[in-house]
Amino acid sequence: MSYPSAGEVLAATADGDDATRYVWIRSDSGGSGGFSTTYLFQTSNDDEFLPAALLDNGVFVPAAPGSDRSVWRQADLSYRYWITSGAGSPTPTLEAMPREIPGGHQIRFLDPAPNAGPTAEQLGTALDRLRDASANATDSERILSSTLRPFLDLVYAGRAPDAWRFLDDAFDARLAALLESGAVSDLPRSREAFRAVLHEQMQRSPFHQELLRRNGGSIAPRDR
Numbered sequence: 564m565s566y567p568s569a570g571e572v573l574a575a576t577a578d579g580d581d582a583t584r585y586v587w588i589r590s591d592s593g594g595s596g597g598f599s600t601t602y603l604f605q606t607s608n609d610d611e612f613l614p615a616a617l618l619d620n621g622v623f624v625p626a627a628p629g630s631d632r633s634v635w636r637q638a639d640l641s642y643r644y645w646i647t648s649g650a651g652s653p654t655p656t657l658e659a660m661p662r663e664i665p666g667g668h669q670i671r672f673l674d675p676a677p678n679a680g681p682t683a684e685q686l687g688t689a690l691d692r693l694r695d696a697s698a699n700a701t702d703s704e705r706i707l708s709s710t711l712r713p714f715l716d717l718v719y720a721g722r723a724p725d726a727w728r729f730l731d732d733a734f735d736a737r738l739a740a741l742l743e744s745g746a747v748s749d750l751p752r753s754r755e756a757f758r759a760v761l762h763e764q765m766q767r768s769p770f771h772q773e774l775l776r777r778n779g780g781s782i783a784p785r786d787r
Contacts, residue, residue, distance in 0.1 A: 564590040572623045572633040575660050582632055585615060585661070587623065597640055597654065603661055616661040616669045624658075635659045635670055639719070641768040642711065646750060651708035655719040657770060672773050680720030681713045686729055689713045690736045698740035703747045710738050711761075718765065721777035727785045730758065758784045 568589045575582050585603050592598040603616040620640055623633040637657045644652060659670035681689070692709045696702040710733040717726035730738075734754050742752055751757040762784055765774065774782050 566591040653712040655715040693736035
């Protein structure tokens with residue numbers, strides 16, 4: 564490993580109710596891609612160091628403020644450098660519990676809380692940033708990032724209908740003007756085309772099936 568880090572967490576597993584203490588070793592690939600691999604180990608009563616799970620592109624975070632237990636926060640890197648720079652790329656996340664080797668998937672996703680995702684105030688702030696921007700190449704990163712981050716956070720929180728409503732508001736705030744201006748040559752030129760490529764990009768995510776599950780079976784654009 565070129566850039567290792569390590570730590571210890573107390574986390575529930577997808578295969579039982581009891582919390583388990585794990586040792587993790589994380590290898591970061593470096594660069595701006597955000598890729599990493601976390602090797603999860605469990606110690607036995609016989610002082611054995613046993614492999615438990617192999618996790619990609621995420622970190623352990625407290626299950627709740629002040630909690631001594633942790634959950635796995637899975638990052639989705641499907642949108643890195645997609646119509647934005649690395650700095651402007653959205654990175655939506657999903658929380659999960661590890662599933663110990665052997666057998667199947669390495670994590671089991673947790674259902675989002677009913678109030679998960681951006682608040683109405685946060686969405687309003689994002690729209691204000693759009694209105695303050697100009698529909699030109701200089702401000703295109705600001706417009707796209709301020710649109711995609713709240714939109715995807717809503718979808719990943721299981722609130723796809725709210726996400727598409729927010730996108731309509733973003734179009735009216737400044738996004739449509741940017742698309743129609745042609746200031747950025749590789750962007751779609753219309754609302755419908757942008758909605759279509761955004762839906763297509765979400766379908767490319769390795770977590771597409773989980774997005775469908777938490778959104779009642781569909782993340783398709785709503786009828787306007």
